[in-house]
Amino acid sequence: MAHTITIEYTTKKKQQPHVNQLGFGKYFTDHMFIMDYDTEKGWYDPRIVPYQPILMDPASKVFHYGQTVFEGLKAYKTADERILLFRPDKNMKRLNKSNDRLSIPAIDEELALEALKQLILTDQDWIPEAVGTSLYVRPFVIATESCLGVAPSRQYKFMIILSPVGSYYAEGINPVSIHVESEYVRAVAGGVGNAKTAGNYAAGLKAQEGATDLGYAQVLWLDGVHRKYIEEVGSMNVFFRINDTVVTPMINGSILEGITRATVIELLQHWNIPVEERRISIEELVEAQHNGSLKEAFGTGTAAVISPIGSLHYQDEKLVLGDGITGELSKKIYDAVTGIQNGVLPDTYGWTIEI
Amino acid sequence: MAHTITIEYTTKKKQQPHVNQLGFGKYFTDHMFIMDYDTEKGWYDPRIVPYQPILMDPASKVFHYGQTVFEGLKAYKTADERILLFRPDKNMKRLNKSNDRLSIPAIDEELALEALKQLILTDQDWIPEAVGTSLYVRPFVIATESCLGVAPSRQYKFMIILSPVGSYYAEGINPVSIHVESEYVRAVAGGVGNAKTAGNYAAGLKAQEGATDLGYAQVLWLDGVHRKYIEEVGSMNVFFRINDTVVTPMINGSILEGITRATVIELLQHWNIPVEERRISIEELVEAQHNGSLKEAFGTGTAAVISPIGSLHYQDEKLVLGDGITGELSKKIYDAVTGIQNGVLPDTYGWTIEI
């Protein structure tokens, strides 16, 4: 399929924020990618245009029935000014997996990748260069048909927007304390927890607010059926080191199949560190902590890459991990993954793509 | 609190569709209500303006994290040209319950009701008058802050749009066949199933598509934990008549607390017909059908009011209810509720409000 992505350049470039102001997802670049769909034409008119608000009918299905999916990945500028993407093909594959679950028509993955590259090239002067910074890439689909019937939309927009983001660990990588959630549930097998769709995040806001009020950084989600198996932490997958084995919840239909998760598993296998994908109950962790075998825990995701967990608070139990500093293995994984992402380390796995 | 709702009238009235074209939620009236929120000002600038597309930043939180809630109710024009609303205070209360679950700031229920009335009066010539038709009213809130951090939005819009809708039973009220869903799950306790929020509907699309492909009208949802207790049917609550007792799933945290459901329960109590809110398993229904005690079943909701169920298809079981015609009690409830809604019957319960 031949696609011509047209480009309309902005006539008024924005003032770029200072690197210290960046934060996460607050500033957007000069351009965006957009492509439309309707049931007659399929996906059509792929184009890069100046970043701008879009006109939405108030009856658009996305507002009422949440038919939408998204992805998240990062572009890095290396010391020698190359632009690297980390496993973007996996994001595009997952986008279509999410689309399928949400009854959204599939998108040509090659076209989406091409659009992403062209958009990043167009706005390449927005990629921050300081250590830990990057250009966050957000592809997403929204249902735009203006009709209140509960049925899949007949019209969509696929868009990509870019946001320069600051270092997640401006003050150094430090472990955080986590609230094990016993009241709210993020997702359940048979639902949409394994798709990257808006409703999952809306469902998590209330629990996150509660955890914040109690002074915790994030929520650890338990499964919705037994209320005891570990699912995810915040919007990250989660790993535990028990003695010298690393365990992580298996793909079970309710957790997201994270790309950082896959990367960490592959790295551990390569390093000959035993890694198990299986069910892990909160009781098992409590016991492991009591007998001293729970050594480290960390979340994994595109935003933070590795987020070390310092303590888990479950009902009356407080499980302290390590001695308040980032575990040895967590640090080793963090350095390896970010090193490859930034182009500081050689990529022997073929994970990065240069634009 | 005194609120002045400003009105800007359209200068170009739309051509109204013919009553036969109406369908559900396809056409919208000449005006809409809109009110903004930000963390500094609270809710501000309530106004009625011409119906029009709104400008949305592509990074608006509703697109990415689904922070949105909605309501649905109907306005009826009586034979003597009065305009009636059915228990609208309950919708406003539920709107705020949903808001709370979704970390959206509460809305002044009196103001919302006032806005709704003024908007309907402004577009009163859009209320269709044929039997079974009405003006569907859709209040909704969307998160509009443009920021990709997963946290409650700091900006929102509350809007009300109106759509003239056709008769749900243009060809007479006939029972439909229902697929009992065993693969997909709509919601689970601890999640957002008891809030009227977009993500619940997105989660249901795939199952509905599957049921349609198999020739069924709707899906009957089972609970996400045991996969055997009855939850809802499509986007309706559900009732069963077993011998002379009517049963409906109890409010359990994962089903929506329907206003039609409450109305039906109150009516049955008034009529001295035993009604039970409790857990109902699919096995109980199979058994009741085998021993001949399952007499009727019907869904309840604003759109259809009462939707009789003709058969339930569960794995290899086909439960046929009655003899293909609408059950006696279903019909009696339908006539009573719609009679009060349309002003044909006297409202001895104080359920209707005249605008």
Ligand SMILES: Cc1ncc(COP(=O)(O)O)c(C=O)c1O
């Ligand atoms: C719910 C959820 N879990 C896990 C992840 C981690 O996935 P990835 O490593 O692909 O970023 C994400 C996305 O960042 C997520 O939104």
Ligand SMILES: Cc1ncc(COP(=O)(O)O)c(C=O)c1O
């Ligand atoms: C999921 C769901 N269940 C049940 C109902 C019925 O609620 P009500 O009777 O208030 O319309 C609705 C709304 O119509 C709904 O969306």
